[in-house]
Amino acid sequence: MYTPSQIFVKWEEIMYIVMIGAPGSGKGTAAKILAKELNLPHISTGDIFREQIKENTNLGIEASKYISKGILVPDDITIEIFKNRLAKDDVKNGGIFDGFPRTMAQVKALDEMLVKVNKKVDLVIELKIPDDVIVQRILNREVCSNKECGAIYNSKFKPSKVPGICDICGSKLVARVDDTEESIKKRIKIYYENLGGMIEYYREKNILYSIVPEDPTSDKASEQAVNSVLQKINNR
Numbered sequence: 187m188y189t190p191s192q193i194f195v196k197w198e199e200i201m202y203i204v205m206i207g208a209p210g211s212g213k214g215t216a217a218k219i220l221a222k223e224l225n226l227p228h229i230s231t232g233d234i235f236r237e238q239i240k241e242n243t244n245l246g247i248e249a250s251k252y253i254s255k256g257i258l259v260p261d262d263i264t265i266e267i268f269k270n271r272l273a274k275d276d277v278k279n280g281g282i283f284d285g286f287p288r289t290m291a292q293v294k295a296l297d298e299m300l301v302k303v304n305k306k307v308d309l310v311i312e313l314k315i316p317d318d319v320i321v322q323r324i325l326n327r328e329v330c331s332n333k334e335c336g337a338i339y340n341s342k343f344k345p346s347k348v349p350g351i352c353d354i355c356g357s358k359l360v361a362r363v364d365d366t367e368e369s370i371k372k373r374i375k376i377y378y379e380n381l382g383g384m385i386e387y388y389r390e391k392n393i394l395y396s397i398v399p400e401d402p403t404s405d406k407a408s409e410q411a412v413n414s415v416l417q418k419i420n421n422r
């Protein structure tokens with residue numbers, strides 16, 4: 187596991203953590219584990235959009251136009267829904283942000299939102315996974331259909347004990363509608379287009395912590411990534 191040496195975060199002050207990683211990098215899985223370990227809410231804009239789509243709200247209908255094409259939901263819509271989520275009580279003392287911000291406009295918007303309440307992004311975790319692994323991970327991705335659970339599996343790298351059934355809650359596992367090969371390629375391309383600026387911005391602030399898992403195909407890659415962060419926090 188490679189981790190950079192110069193990072194000047196005060197680990198005891200960490201509240202707001204941003205997870206950055208390509209689609210299929212395991213950032214969702216890592217964010218869930220980290221949220222549980224640090225007892226902070228896990229906030230995923232992808233999950234919020236999927237919920238809205240399921241409930242057929244106006245926002246859901248609008249967002250699905252973009253998500254089904256494998257492109258980003260426009261910044262104004264995304265920033266608005268994130269702002270509403272950030273305003274809830276459970277995020278007052280911190281949160282793990284998974285999939286937001288994803289563009290420079292969102293990066294700036296997030297800073298502005300947090301500054302208003304005298305807070306800031308304390309740590310940015312970047313998961314670096316090779317592209318071929320990413321494609322394989324998404325193509326074989328299975329998610330628990332039970333919204334309350336939302337466990338993520340991979341039929342190749344991290345299979346459930348009983349095929350098609352969630353280990354945790356016993357619900358059916360399903361593929362995500364946007365996990366087609368065409369959509370994946372587009373999402374990865376868009377990810378890299380936005381990545382450079384974000385990385386530069388957070389690196390300059392000295393809050394970027396990049397992780398390159400030794401074996402990214404391992405079913406434990408996300409757990410190992412989280413452990414390396416927790417170790418850092420605990421050894422402060």
Ligand code: ADP
Binds near residue numbers: 208210257264
């Ligand atoms: P992935 O990381 O595999 O793309 P997510 O669950 O994070 O999956 O997001 C699913 C889709 O939701 C994205 O492809 C995109 O269309 C939309 N989305 C999620 N977060 C954002 C965001 N911050 N900005 C714009 N679109 C987003």
Ligand code: ZN
Binds near residue numbers: 335337354355356357
């Ligand atoms: Zn489940």
